[in-house]
Amino acid sequence: MASAFLQVSALARRYPAADSGDGALTVFERVHFGVQAGEFVCLLGHSGCGKSTILRILAGLERASEGVVSMEGSEVSAPSLERGVIFQDHSLLPWRSALRNVTFAVRSRWRDWPPERVLEHSRKYLELVGLCGTEHRRPAQLSGGMRQRVGIARAFATRPKLLLMDEPFGALDALTRGTIQDELVRIWEQSRQTVFMITHDVDEAILLADKILLMTNGPRARIAEIVAVELPRPRERTGMLRDPAYYAIRNHLVEFLFERSRTLNACAPADYDPERPPLVHPGREGGAANARYAARP
Amino acid sequence: MSGASRSRADERRPRSASLRATLLSLAILVVLLGVWEFGTSGASGARVHLPGPSRIALHAARELAHPFYDNGPNDKGVGIQLAYSIARVLTGYALAALLAIPIGFVLGMSPLWQRALGPFIQVLKPISPLAWMPLALYTIRDSTLSSIFVIFICSIWPMLINTAFGVASVRRDFLDVARTHELSRWETALHVILPAAAPTIVTGMRISIGISWLVIVAAEMLVGGTGIGYSVWNEWNNLNLDGVIFSILMIGVVGVVFDQLLARALRAVEYVD
Numbered sequence: 157m158a159s160a161f162l163q164v165s166a167l168a169r170r171y172p173a174a175d176s177g178d179g180a181l182t183v184f185e186r187v188h189f190g191v192q193a194g195e196f197v198c199l200l201g202h203s204g205c206g207k208s209t210i211l212r213i214l215a216g217l218e219r220a221s222e223g224v225v226s227m228e229g230s231e232v233s234a235p236s237l238e239r240g241v242i243f244q245d246h247s248l249l250p251w252r253s254a255l256r257n258v259t260f261a262v263r264s265r266w267r268d269w270p271p272e273r274v275l276e277h278s279r280k281y282l283e284l285v286g287l288c289g290t291e292h293r294r295p296a297q298l299s300g301g302m303r304q305r306v307g308i309a310r311a312f313a314t315r316p317k318l319l320l321m322d323e324p325f326g327a328l329d330a331l332t333r334g335t336i337q338d339e340l341v342r343i344w345e346q347s348r349q350t351v352f353m354i355t356h357d358v359d360e361a362i363l364l365a366d367k368i369l370l371m372t373n374g375p376r377a378r379i380a381e382i383v384a385v386e387l388p389r390p391r392e393r394t395g396m397l398r399d400p401a402y403y404a405i406r407n408h409l410v411e412f413l414f415e416r417s418r419t420l421n422a423c424a425p426a427d428y429d430p431e432r433p434p435l436v437h438p439g440r441e442g443g444a445a446n447a448r449y450a451a452r453p
Numbered sequence: 454m455s456g457a458s459r460s461r462a463d464e465r466r467p468r469s470a471s472l473r474a475t476l477l478s479l480a481i482l483v484v485l486l487g488v489w490e491f492g493t494s495g496a497s498g499a500r501v502h503l504p505g506p507s508r509i510a511l512h513a514a515r516e517l518a519h520p521f522y523d524n525g526p527n528d529k530g531v532g533i534q535l536a537y538s539i540a541r542v543l544t545g546y547a548l549a550a551l552l553a554i555p556i557g558f559v560l561g562m563s564p565l566w567q568r569a570l571g572p573f574i575q576v577l578k579p580i581s582p583l584a585w586m587p588l589a590l591y592t593i594r595d596s597t598l599s600s601i602f603v604i605f606i607c608s609i610w611p612m613l614i615n616t617a618f619g620v621a622s623v624r625r626d627f628l629d630v631a632r633t634h635e636l637s638r639w640e641t642a643l644h645v646i647l648p649a650a651a652p653t654i655v656t657g658m659r660i661s662i663g664i665s666w667l668v669i670v671a672a673e674m675l676v677g678g679t680g681i682g683y684s685v686w687n688e689w690n691n692l693n694l695d696g697v698i699f700s701i702l703m704i705g706v707v708g709v710v711f712d713q714l715l716a717r718a719l720r721a722v723e724y725v726d
Contacts, residue, residue: 236633247626247630
């Protein structure tokens with residue numbers, strides 16, 4: 157695991173004690189995981205456990221208090237076009253049309269491309285997310301779902317080595333969210349991009365991820381365990397429901413979110429090492445039962 | 454069917470509202486002119502005899518027929534006088550914009566500079582621009598340049614403060630987008646901060662042009678020679694009240710034109726967040 161595509165080691169974010177006497181705060185610590193090239197990894201946890209901060213550190217937008225993030229062996233210290241980000245609230249530039257938001261990214265990525273090529277490439281990705289005919293509208297004239305689609309097109313169009321998504325569908329209604337998740341699956345199947353995504357939606361994580369990192373509640377949040385999702389691909393929302401493994405995984409995740417995420421910090425088993433979180437396979441026969449806190453295979 | 458007719462009614466409503474507003478404006482105008490005409494006709498028995506609107510209209514027709522005549526220093530067409538004033542305002546205003554917008558940018562991007570320059574701005578801003586006039590006349594020794602300087606000093610503050618505020622309040626998300634796309638500082642300023650802050654900056658420019666136009670009249674009354682402000686004072690010295698009132702109206706018209714030009718610029722850079 158030491159030579160994963162993306163390696164996160166002993167990451168922590170601490171706020172020193174304030175002069176007013178407030179105690180020091182450790183949001184998360186000893187966060188340790190790796191992402192292999194081509195993998196889709198979701199980070200699942202309650203709000204307040206520092207998920208977004210971890211993503212911002214991976215993007216290079218913030219520095220960690222401790223620990224190292226390295227991608228392909230070199231340390232992440234600043235933002236880079238090799239790491240595309242899809243922000244939670246789409247972050248489109250409101251004075252630019254949908255198309256111009258994508259060309260903005262494409263032109264930054266390939267600075268020597270002629271304008272026609274930039275335009276053609278950008279249009280292709282807008283088509284991919286089904287935004288033909290609305291490309292000249294500004295974000296304010298698009299629905300929430302369409303805006304997030306532009307955000308997805310903008311990120312995929314730059315073909316980053318790693319795609320970081322911060323709850324990209326969190327602000328959408330359930331139906332729109334479902335549609336765009338399906339589109340994301342379809343686009344991702346074509347590119348097999350390495351993705352690190354933050355979510356608090358259990359079904360979203362199962363639909364998309366190869367691995368799900370479970371985070372305990374803050375403060376002093378840690379990675380509790382890594383859940384392998386071995387459902388066959390391409391996955392499909394309704395077809396998935398007929399797979400018994402789906403329910404095993406889903407129950408495992410829900411049980412974690414509503415019970416163990418709270419208690420784990422206080423009463424972790426003796427062999428629990430946050431820097432080597434156990435890998436569990438609740439989808440396998442008998443996997444959930446013997447998986448708890450089992451030592452790494 | 455009912456939906457279609459309702460939406461048509463909705464479309465019609467704003468137009469009829471603006472039509473009614475126009476009709477009301479015209480009615481108010483007629484009443485004002487009527488009261489003015491009656492009050493100045495002598496029938497009212499007033500002791501002060503101002504010229505009535507009909508006289509002003511005749512005067513205006515005569516002036517506007519030949520706006521650019523020039524019969525020496527004390528008798529120039531209103532077009533020439535306005536052109537002098539507009540040229541001074543635009544020169545001082547352009548110089549102020551060239552200085553205020555870049556400095557405002559730096560202030561907005563750097564809390565250090567904002568703090569360092571803040572006290573100077575606080576002290577200089579409330580000074581009436583005309584208070585600078587003696588110093589300007591003494592050092593520059595030219596009345597036209599001095600009035601341009603006064604315009605410069607009065608229009609710099611709204612542009613400086615609005616630019617700094619607009620730049621400082623650009624959303625962090627936009628800056629994150631710039632950073633994740635590896636934009637240089639210069640590119641970030643040009644492609645992200647400038648368009649994001651443009652509505653605030655142009656609003657500052659709109660306030661500045663309004664103040665400049667207010668100040669130029671007073672400045673020209675002080676320094677004399679040419680310009681619409683001097684013209685008002687000169688007509689007063691000649692006891693030509695027709696000319697005074699006509700000049701006042703022209704000052705208003707030019708002020709509206711300036712304001713509308715910047716309102717249009719503002720619409721061009723505005724965006725809905």
